Amino acid sequence: MKKHTFKSSLLAAFMLLVLVLSNSCSREEIVEEAPFSYQNRIIKVTHHYDYYGEKFSVTYTYDQEEHKLLDRQGDLEMAQKVFGNPDQAPQGILYDITGANETGVAHAMLFRTKEEALAQVDPSSHGASRACDYMETSGSATFRFYEHANYVSELTTLTKTNKRSLGWNYVMNQNNDKMSSFKVSFPNNQAGNGWMQMNIDWCYQGTQLLFHVHQGYLECPNLETYWLCAAFYWGNYTVYYNDQISSLYGIIDPI
Numbered sequence: 001m002k003k004h005t006f007k008s009s010l011l012a013a014f015m016l017l018v019l020v021l022s023n024s025c026s027r028e029e030i031v032e033e034a035p036f037s038y039q040n041r042i043i044k045v046t047h048h049y050d051y052y053g054e055k056f057s058v059t060y061t062y063d064q065e066e067h068k069l070l071d072r073q074g075d076l077e078m079a080q081k082v083f084g085n086p087d088q089a090p091q092g093i094l095y096d097i098t099g100a101n102e103t104g105v106a107h108a109m110l111f112r113t114k115e116e117a118l119a120q121v122d123p124s125s126h127g128a129s130r131a132c133d134y135m136e137t138s139g140s141a142t143f144r145f146y147e148h149a150n151y152v153s154e155l156t157t158l159t160k161t162n163k164r165s166l167g168w169n170y171v172m173n174q175n176n177d178k179m180s181s182f183k184v185s186f187p188n189n190q191a192g193n194g195w196m197q198m199n200i201d202w203c204y205q206g207t208q209l210l211f212h213v214h215q216g217y218l219e220c221p222n223l224e225t226y227w228l229c230a231a232f233y234w235g236n237y238t239v240y241y242n243d244q245i246s247s248l249y250g251i252i253d254p255i
Helices: 002-029 076-083 114-121 228-234
Strands: 042-051 054-063 068-074 092-096 105-111 135-148 152-154 160-168 181-185 192-201 205-216 247-254
Touching: 042 076, 042 228, 054 076, 054 228, 068 076, 068 228, 076 228, 092 114, 105 114, 114 205, 135 247, 181 192, 181 247
Parallel strands: 042 105, 092 205
Antiparallel strands: 042 054, 054 068, 092 105, 135 152, 135 160, 135 181, 160 247, 192 205, 192 247
């Protein structure tokens, strides 16, 4: 009888331990990541545009969390003329982001075609479409891409170190339509000269944003804020460009 009681107690203790461990594992499995939030939800950015010599500026007030354009001020009549017709709006937008992250100011050259814009940063291409291949060359830069704005939640399978150029003809299923910010850096925070091409389709196709930097830092804290001009032809104040990227190409040299 005593042996039976001992065995029963031992069995009960074992079952209790299994139950505790099971509940512990269950609690760990259901822990959810805290939702992403913006440090500065409402921001103001000023874009100075140059459309074949016609220059105009627009200041946008933007709610990053709601993806909503709250206000626009500046040369709105000219902006509506340039951007207002989807069939005639510039297809190539080249942003000079030198110093943009510090001042909230960016300068953009506008082109009728993507090929014209690409030829500005890569004259050797003559505006031709890039071959649909993964590409990289050795150098000293580190390329990093992030799921959220302000460099949060790194997409580590896209990260590359010791490169001069990097081209993802497809960013892989786990990263497709997820990117919101990027940063290219050198050791010791060294500045550089270079550019980055972001496309919403595979093989460097589809809507394209180009970012150029001269003796600065090739980085973008929120891709969406560089697509605010789209509101002029969409006819509403909701803007989407984050979570759209499927291919990209960049190249940069230290100074």
